[in-house]
Amino acid sequence: MNAADIRIIASPESWIDQVAVDQLRQTAALPGIDAVVGMPDLHAGRGIAVGAAFWSRSHVYPHLVGSDIGCGMGLWRTGIARRKFRADAAERRLHGLDQTWPGDRAGRLAAVGLPPAAGEALGTIGGGNHFAELLRVETVIDAALFAEAGLDAGAVHLMVHSGSRGLGQAILDRHRSRFNVAGLAAEDPACAAYLAEHDAAIRWAVLNRAVIAERFLDRLATRGERLLDLCHNSVTRHRDGWLHRKGAAPADGGLVVIPGSRGDMTYVVRPRPDRADDALQSLAHGAGRKWSRSEARDKLSRRFRIADLERTRLGSRVICEDRDLIFEEAPQAYKDIHQVVRDLQQAGLIDPIAMLCPLLTYKVRRA
Template sequence: MPSRALTIILNANQSTKTVVLVPTSSTNLSTKDWILKEARNKFRVRALSRVHLYGGSEFGPDKALDDNTREVWVSKGEPYCGPVLESHAESSTQAQRAEVRVLAEKSFIDDKAIAQLKMVSELPGVRLAVGMPDLHPGNRFPIGCAIVADGVWPALIGSDIGCGIALYNLSAIPTRLSPQKLASHLKGLDSPWEGDVHAWLARYGIERKSEFDLPALGTVGAGNHFAEICRIESIRDAASCASLGLEENKLYLLVHTGSRGLGAQILETQTKGASNPHITSDSPLLESYLAEHDYAVRWAVANRDLVAHRIKQCLFPGAENSSEIAPDLGKILDITHNSVVKSKMEVEGVARDVWIHRKGAAPSDVGIVPCPGSRGDFSWLLIPTGDGVNNAHSLAHGAGRLHPRAAMHSKQPLKASSKTSLLTTSLGSEVVCTDPTLQLEEQPDAYKSCQGVVDDMEHCGIARGVAVLRPVVTYKIREAGIKR
């Protein structure tokens, strides 16, 4: 069958491309549908729905490719972000209303992440797009950013609505215990909790039931989620630490997890039939979406608390934490970094109500926040500074990825003698992770320096360090075969 070469480029990540041979004779599919079919198979992105020609014009189902067309861009519905025709470049720039800021000098920022942030800035209603020092590319939108907009874009929050980090007191544990000894106690955390999950959820005002309650509540999950026993290495702000009851050389617990599939289900339901919906402030859909969003946020808080409760039961079996429904968690703080909140900000010289979308960004208006490093790096507690205007009242939520997950698989295979470095870090901490894929993708080299991220925020005047936390045991997954 006669054919012609065509390069298909993924709009959201334009280094991802493939060359296909387009049949010149008729097929059962339109040319557009044929291109989308090939792109979905090649890129493994099922939601691709639009085809753009050079310059951004959309390629329709009733059109044929021009003989000079050698490249097309495919997207899920987000604005075209490929090359702009020279005649339209100036008008396109003038049409962009949102300002883009990247608050990083020392931290490496991938060009793909900046391109994604600029793409977000072109969405209708977006007023400001701020990239934190931990900014890095996501599957579709960047991670480590705060977006100020009129109305709500559910896709900007992402699928893990309510994801965040909580800090708990473990000071009753003797610090003399070795990381290996502490790690040996952390068992049974990947299986469903045997307690009354609905009674637990009721403590958080959640009466409804979901398919994720019984299998997932009280579990860490995969990806970059973790539970980490850590020790305060040094105190930089004694007064702030004292206000939280933090003491040097005592043990604490960080739990980083979210809504464990519930948020993804809400996003999928919200975006069904529309690849990138924008809910305006006067839309009747806003109230119903926010109700689902807030439900996922509360569920995620309940999940973090239950993870902490289960870990304490491992460390103190039969002791003061035996109560299933009202345990003493010793919770110090809980920060959500995947959410949307209504706020009043000055836009174009006028104070107005806007929505701050945080996709991997901690709020800077709730007090001290955690900023975790990789499992082989120090973490920080930070206190926000400044008026919040330059950083959209947000801070970095962690170190941020330096290398994408796929890149960690393409490195030279580890020698047998060095494989232990994936489970015992250079800081002497122990990693509990029986999943070989997570061992590779989450190794310390995959992440930026947390110190560099903190330095950038201090340089920008948006935060300063309060305390440094040293990892002792980082828990990812122990039980093989558990569905993540």
């Protein structure tokens, strides 16, 4: 059986880890995989490259979606005027957000067709690379598209990155206990059962980002309007087959936000439909890791104090009361977001709209 075609969208100026390329090749050799695309943020994952899309006419592979089904990003325009934003005041207000959400979990879950038992972690960010971030508009690149997008140069914006928490992990664990990493033929009842659980986890993740945003907006005594919400880990119908995204933003669902590290810019872009099929209707979902978590922790803990990493070169603040995590997620551990976006633009896949600059990034707080 021949391996699927692989395309990597990256210029010679971009660094792509050979381990990630090898992982793409291994995935391309799976039965039923017909096409594989790596994005410029491509990096090695736990057996599966992150920053990639995989298409199959005949099979669904749950392990290509991974454990954090529905992980993605939402962007809100808040009612906070940029000129009135004070980081000290915001930082003082952002407490109690890692504890259980005291709201109507059962009611909110029922509204999206989910059982009350799925609600314990609802409204919480989680660990790893998840965060909530307050941003200001740094540069308007395309004024017409900027106005259409609903962005406001005079307002603070809120970005939330989170997923399905333990729900997605439980779904993958159940699947792997029966099938390991084997694919599911599309006509197999087990495939339909996985897809039903997958879709429930997607709804949970979208709701989770909304509740997280509500909690932050409430703490900041303001309101917000959601401008977009994107899932980076999913499997969906595409043409006459199945499109798996592992750390890839959809190019077929409207505007896309592509964040850098917590110490760099975030881009808002419009996908170009005339070229989207060249990349399996997918885009980079961020800057992509340059170093693994252990590498970042080992390298940076010898050079920096925690206090050094609580401020970025852009003057923004970082709230992260997890000693390991603040090193693992440091800006130095990530690729150059500007190069990632240039690669997408040079490939004809996007029209950049604006750059947003972080003001305050929230990771985890103990109380």
